[in-house]
Amino acid sequence: MEKFILENYKIAKKMYETIGVDTDEVLERVKKIPVSMHCWQGDDVMGFEGAGELTGGIQTTGNYPGKARNGEELRCDMEKALSLIPGTHKVNIHASYAEFDGNKADRDQLTPAHFEKWVAWAKKNGIGLDFNETYFSHPKSESGLTLSSGDEEIRRFWIEHGKRCRKIGEYFGRELGQTCVTNLWIPDGYKDITVDKLGPRMRLKKSLDEVFAEKIDSAYNIDSVESKVFGIGSESYVVGSHEFYMGYAAQHDDVMLTLDAGHFHPTEVISGKISSIFTFKNKLLLHVSRPVRWDSDHVVIFDDELCAIMQELNRNDLFGKTYIALDFFDASINRIAAWVIGMRNTIKAMIFAMLEPVETLKKAEAEGDFTSRLALLEEYKSYPFSAVWDYYCQAMGVPVKESWLNEVRTYERDVLAKRI
Numbered sequence: 001m002e003k004f005i006l007e008n009y010k011i012a013k014k015m016y017e018t019i020g021v022d023t024d025e026v027l028e029r030v031k032k033i034p035v036s037m038h039c040w041q042g043d044d045v046m047g048f049e050g051a052g053e054l055t056g057g058i059q060t061t062g063n064y065p066g067k068a069r070n071g072e073e074l075r076c077d078m079e080k081a082l083s084l085i086p087g088t089h090k091v092n093i094h095a096s097y098a099e100f101d102g103n104k105a106d107r108d109q110l111t112p113a114h115f116e117k118w119v120a121w122a123k124k125n126g127i128g129l130d131f132n133e134t135y136f137s138h139p140k141s142e143s144g145l146t147l148s149s150g151d152e153e154i155r156r157f158w159i160e161h162g163k164r165c166r167k168i169g170e171y172f173g174r175e176l177g178q179t180c181v182t183n184l185w186i187p188d189g190y191k192d193i194t195v196d197k198l199g200p201r202m203r204l205k206k207s208l209d210e211v212f213a214e215k216i217d218s219a220y221n222i223d224s225v226e227s228k229v230f231g232i233g234s235e236s237y238v239v240g241s242h243e244f245y246m247g248y249a250a251q252h253d254d255v256m257l258t259l260d261a262g263h264f265h266p267t268e269v270i271s272g273k274i275s276s277i278f279t280f281k282n283k284l285l286l287h288v289s290r291p292v293r294w295d296s297d298h299v300v301i302f303d304d305e306l307c308a309i310m311q312e313l314n315r316n317d318l319f320g321k322t323y324i325a326l327d328f329f330d331a332s333i334n335r336i337a338a339w340v341i342g343m344r345n346t347i348k349a350m351i352f353a354m355l356e357p358v359e360t361l362k363k364a365e366a367e368g369d370f371t372s373r374l375a376l377l378e379e380y381k382s383y384p385f386s387a388v389w390d391y392y393c394q395a396m397g398v399p400v401k402e403s404w405l406n407e408v409r410t411y412e413r414d415v416l417a418k419r420i
């Protein structure tokens with residue numbers, strides 16, 4: 001196999017040269033782009049607080065055996081997944097994955113000390129960490145409103161949580177020498193027709209101003225805000241809508257916008273929104289997910305939208321300004337396989353996009369030659385990009401093609417099956 005991969009690559013390299021693309025250069029570029037792998041795929045978003053129930057209008061379905069039950073298991077599973085994915089990446093954790101060692105602290109009391117094990121593990125593995133504030137699966141979010149609550153005690157509790165999370169993000173960035181992106185998503189909204197839609201939004205704005213009041217060195221921590229169109233139980237009204245956060249991010253240079261692929265109407269795609277955001281902002285966070293009819297958080301596959309997202313970043317030279325994170329949770333299949341499939345597809349789509357001769361296409365478009373534009377776009381799709389992808393896996397020392405699945409099966413038998 002090894003020999004064929006190399007031979008295929010040599011031919012692919014020559015073919016891409018004929019259209020002005022240097023495959024070696026593409027692989028050098030892709031190597032430098034980290035993808036943030038989300039820890040919550042490993043335990044169905046349960047976290048370590050013993051919450052028992054996932055709330056906030058998000059849902060995992062399925063009961064595949066072997067889910068991680070604590071930090072050690074989760075980190076071990078992620079190490080396994082990362083060993084099957086080419087490149088050096090980041091890990092994205094939620095505040096609900098704090099570790100207490102018997103001394104439980106509520107969300108408004110979290111400190112960097114509760115994440116020391118994550119940092120030690122990240123250092124050992126040479127990876128960066130990203131962070132997410134957790135405003136769900138908690139008694140104080142049961143009313144459906146957190147940062148937008150009219151109950152001052154509740155609102156203050158969550159403001160304190162947000163502030164503390166940013167300090168934890170700063171700690172990650174400082175300790176690991178890689179900027180931590182701290183993402184803020186709240187589940188706030190109402191199930192049914194809402195009379196006062198302005199009040200909660202005004203309160204959310206006030207809360208965000210407090211959460212973000214302290215300036216933190218952007219070398220260590222960058223903040224981002226994530227909108228949504230609806231959730232389960234917030235079908236009629238979501239406080240943190242796209243328009244709301246667009247406005248907020250437009251007014252605050254240091255706050256990024258997060259685009260989650262599952263957070264828009266089913267016919268909307270985030271690939272179509274990226275250029276609008278970059279007209280006004282110079283950074284963006286993506287939550288790469290796969291909505292199936294709703295925000296179902298299916299595992300990312302190599303589909304048109306994934307390629308379109310990566311093409312958009314490549315065509316506009318935006319890889320250096322965009323943080324790419326995954327966000328899905330499927331409990332119906334092997335959870336390590338879910339990570340590997342989603343991560344490998346994301347990287348594969350980056351390579352696919354980078355192999356496009358952008359200048360040729362832009363020239364045809366600028367000259368009004370839409371016939372060539374369409375003809376070339378279609379023909380480029382069947383250039384041998386998979387030979388480049390296979391070679392990348394081989395060169396990076398990870399399994400080529402589906403051979404990674406054997407390793408996941410072995411791990412399932414030796415480790416996951418024993419978690420009863």
Ligand SMILES: C[C@H](O)[C@H](O)[C@@H](O)C(=O)CO
Nearest residue numbers: 040045058132185260327
């Ligand atoms: C678990 C995450 O915080 C969550 O998926 C969030 O990013 C989101 O997308 C909620 O729908």
Ligand SMILES: [Mn+2]
Nearest residue numbers: 226260287327
């Ligand atoms: Mn998301």
